Amino acid sequence: MDLLKFMYCKTLSTTTPTGLLDVLMDADKFEVASCMRYCSNEMPKQQVITKLALLSLDLPLKIQMVGAVQPLIYAAR
Incomplete structure (x- = not known):
């Protein structure tokens, strides 16, 4: 639902790092590049915790190679 909301309103209701990571994965699945960029830019602004860093580094290689995700990695x- 967050991905649909972003597609129509350009806003996300989730602000947690793990929530943004979930939306990032969905955005990749449905090839919504603007949402991937948004999530990748918002996640580093969050307090980076070890769990988030490990989850980010554990993303599939296909997602890690997207230019919009590089700042997050x-x-x-």
């Missing part, structure tokens, strides 16, 4: 490392 860099912040996780």
Whole structure:
């Protein structure tokens, strides 16, 4: 539902790092590049915790290679 809301309103109701990561995965599945960029830009602004960093580094390689996700991977490392 968050992905649909973003597609129509350009806003997300979820602000937690794990929620943003879930939306990022859905955005990749449905190829919504603008949402991937948004999530990737918002996640580093959150307090980076070890769990989030590990989850980010555990993303599938296909997602890690997307240019919009590179800042997130860099912040996780």
